[in-house]
Amino acid sequence: MNKELEHQFVTELEENQNIVHKVCTLYTNNREAHNDLFQEITIQLWKAYPKFRGESKFSTWMYRVALNTAITLYRKSRRRIDTQDYDSVIYKIKADEYDPTEEQQLKLMYDAIRQLSDIDKALVFLYLENKDYAEISDTLGITEVNARVKMNRVKNKLRTILNP
Amino acid sequence: MMDELEMLKKDWQRKGERLPRLSFDEIYKMIWKKSSSIVKWIFYISILEFVFWTTINVLFTDAESWELFKTLHLYEFTIVLTTINYVILLYFIYKFYVNYRKISFTDSSRNLMKTILNVKRTVTQYVWFNLTVFAVSLVTIIYGSLRYGPDGRKIVDAATQAGNETLFWVLIIGVSVVFVALLLLLVWLFYKLLYGILLKRLRQNYRELKKLEV
Numbered sequence: 001m002n003k004e005l006e007h008q009f010v011t012e013l014e015e016n017q018n019i020v021h022k023v024c025t026l027y028t029n030n031r032e033a034h035n036d037l038f039q040e041i042t043i044q045l046w047k048a049y050p051k052f053r054g055e056s057k058f059s060t061w062m063y064r065v066a067l068n069t070a071i072t073l074y075r076k077s078r079r080r081i082d083t084q085d086y087d088s089v090i091y092k093i094k095a096d097e098y099d100p101t102e103e104q105q106l107k108l109m110y111d112a113i114r115q116l117s118d119i120d121k122a123l124v125f126l127y128l129e130n131k132d133y134a135e136i137s138d139t140l141g142i143t144e145v146n147a148r149v150k151m152n153r154v155k156n157k158l159r160t161i162l163n164p
Numbered sequence: 165m166m167d168e169l170e171m172l173k174k175d176w177q178r179k180g181e182r183l184p185r186l187s188f189d190e191i192y193k194m195i196w197k198k199s200s201s202i203v204k205w206i207f208y209i210s211i212l213e214f215v216f217w218t219t220i221n222v223l224f225t226d227a228e229s230w231e232l233f234k235t236l237h238l239y240e241f242t243i244v245l246t247t248i249n250y251v252i253l254l255y256f257i258y259k260f261y262v263n264y265r266k267i268s269f270t271d272s273s274r275n276l277m278k279t280i281l282n283v284k285r286t287v288t289q290y291v292w293f294n295l296t297v298f299a300v301s302l303v304t305i306i307y308g309s310l311r312y313g314p315d316g317r318k319i320v321d322a323a324t325q326a327g328n329e330t331l332f333w334v335l336i337i338g339v340s341v342v343f344v345a346l347l348l349l350l351v352w353l354f355y356k357l358l359y360g361i362l363l364k365r366l367r368q369n370y371r372e373l374k375k376l377e378v
Contacts (some may be wrong), residue, residue: 006192006195009195010188010191010192010195011188013191014186014187014188014191017185017186017191018179018183021183021184022176022179022183025179025183034184036200038186038194039194039197040199040200040201042191042194042195043194043195043197043198043199043201044199044201044269046195047199047269048268048269048270051268051270052270061270064269064270064271064272064273065269065270067273068269068271068273068276069201069269071273071277071366071369072202072273072276072277072280072366072369073201073202073203073366102171105168105171106171106172106175109168109172110172117368117369117372118365118368118369118372119369119372119373122273127169127173128172128173128176128177129176130173138272139272139273140272140273140274140373141271141272141273141274141275141276141373142274142373142376146376149376150376155169158169162168
């Protein structure tokens with residue numbers, strides 16, 4: 001691996017790091033685990049980078065590797081219940097747009113998403129990132145029809161969690 | 165509900181401002197860290213399996229053992245078994261290597277999980293193959309010792325004189341079967357535990373995706 005490649009990779013990842021952070025917030029529930037997963041995803045991205053030929057956008061390519069790492073490779077570290085501090089980072093809404101009802105609802109929804117299975121989380125993530133069904137099915141390795149069916153089920157699941 | 169999801173989406177897009185931000189240097193340091201992924205663990209465990217079983221094979225076929233096999237009339241049998249063993253070992257190493265190389269994180273999630281499970285399956289098959297060989301050798305050696313071994317003859321003669329030859333053989337077979345079964349059970353439990361811990365999550369997720377395709 002030459003210096004130029006390293007530099008190029010780190011620059012691109014630095015620019016697009018939000019994608020990885022978002023995956024980490026979905027799949028972990030404390031700061032330490034978040035950092036662990038971020039690091040593992042970075043390692044996997046770097047390992048796969050020499051094969052990345054720019055046939056897709058760097059960010060599109062990242063979605064796959066990041067989700068794959070979270071779904072397949074990563075083992076949850078020992079449970080630590082210090083989510084309080086972590087939640088404030090995820091849910092804090094800027095003061096000028098503060099709306100108690102909306103904030104409450106968002107909190108409920110994020111909590112609900114946390115309870116979903118790994119695969120369901122991946123679907124929600126891709127949905128929130130505005131990915132179309134073609135990309136979702138391609139990323140997860142299921143057919144488009146099944147991606148739709150599954151997505152509807154996830155939405156229903158969220159609905160029941162939110163309105164028991 | 166749709167409205168709530170739309171609201172969530174909007175909030176999600178805004179999330180960027182509240183996410184942690186790492187510097188170039190922090191990310192740069194990360195790319196040199198060691199991966200702690202399960203694929204790595206499976207790789208190490210597999211290498212250990214290969215080394216372990218090959219060592220056992222080598223240890224059991226030293227010069228002294230060959231002499232013993234000769235006296236037990238198992239010489240040809242052991243030659244054939246050892247040859248088969250090494251051919252199969254080479255085959256498994258090749259298959260392991262090919263499967264391992266196939267693991268790619270840019271693949272779809274389903275394919276990725278499938279290839280990881282395939283690597284694990286190759287190694288498990290190799291372990292079972294070795295256990296079978298081990299069990300067969302054990303039974304043959306017990307039989308050979310009783311038939312041709314110096315002490316074995318005496319034991320068989322004593323049993324014949326006591327008039328219980330059939331019972332004696334039934335007992336021998338029974339004890340061998342129980343012993344082998346117990347051994348296999350132990351090893352099975354060990355692997356169940358080992359891979360159960362390592363692959364629980366991956367299996368769960370793989371099943372969930374696979375279920376969709378039915």
